Amino acid sequence: MRFGIRELAFVVVLLAMPVAAYLFVFQPRNLQIAEAKAEVQQKQQKLAQLEQATQNMEDLGAEIEKLSEAIDLFERKLPEKQEVEGILQDVWNLASEHQLTPKSIRTEKEQGTAQYTELPIKMVIVGDFDGFYEFLLDLEKLPRITRTPTMQLKKLHRDEEGVMQADLVLSIFFEGESLAGGRS
Numbered sequence: 001m002r003f004g005i006r007e008l009a010f011v012v013v014l015l016a017m018p019v020a021a022y023l024f025v026f027q028p029r030n031l032q033i034a035e036a037k038a039e040v041q042q043k044q045q046k047l048a049q050l051e052q053a054t055q056n057m058e059d060l061g062a063e064i065e066k067l068s069e070a071i072d073l074f075e076r077k078l079p080e081k082q083e084v085e086g087i088l089q090d091v092w093n094l095a096s097e098h099q100l101t102p103k104s105i106r107t108e109k110e111q112g113t114a115q116y117t118e119l120p121i122k123m124v125i126v127g128d129f130d131g132f133y134e135f136l137l138d139l140e141k142l143p144r145i146t147r148t149p150t151m152q153l154k155k156l157h158r159d160e161e162g163v164m165q166a167d168l169v170l171s172i173f174f175e176g177e178s179l180a181g182g183r184s
Contacts, residue, residue: 087142087144087146087172088105088121088172090142091123091139091170092105094135094138094139095125095127095135097135097138098127098131098132098134098135098138099127099128099131100125100126100127100128100131100132100135101125101126101127102123102124102125103124103125103126103165104122104123104124105121105122105123105124106121106122106123107119107120107121107122108120108121108122108169116173117173118147118171118172118173119171119172119173120149120169120170120171121169121170121171121172122167122168122169123166123167123168123169123170124165124166124167125165125166125168126156126163126164126165126166127163127164128162128163128164129153129162129163129164130162132153132164132166136148139170144172144173145172145173146170146171146172146173147170147171147173148168148169148170148171149169149171150168150169151166151167151168151169152166152167152168153165153166154166154167
């Protein structure tokens with residue numbers, strides 16, 4: 001067999017075929033496969049995130065239910081506006097019960113939101129410190145929401161131990177207009 005130019009061209013063409021197939025078919029296809037694998041992996045990550053979010057949704061529903069119950073509890077602790085006088089009477093009775101003398105009680109301007117209204121009451125109480133401490137403990141036990149944002153204690157007599165004057169602001173919370181109208 002003779003090996004000439006024609007045979008050499010045939011061998012070159014035969015060797016060029018696999019190289020051309022690799023460059024024009026296999027390499028682009030491998031790139032497409034790699035891109036598809038990356039896309040599948042990205043979608044699997046998103047699916048895992050979605051499953052996690054779905055699992056949290058069940059927990060979120062239970063959390064919303066607990067928070068709704070807590071809101072209902074606080075709404076029950078908010079008296080209606082006409083009940084505020086009764087709460088003031090309870091506070092007055094608590095002070096008397098602990099041998100404290102209320103010197104002055106003055107209501108301030110109401111501060112309201114859509115859900116509740118806060119009524120600050122400035123009080124001056126005179127008496128024994130131990131009685132005042134017990135008064136504060138009993139005030140905390142009242143079934144309604146109250147707050148004492150400011151308090152100032154002064155010793156009245158230098159020679160008498162325990163006699164003091166308390167200047168305090170007692171905030172009483174009651175239902176806002178829209179909440180009172182909406183409760184059934």
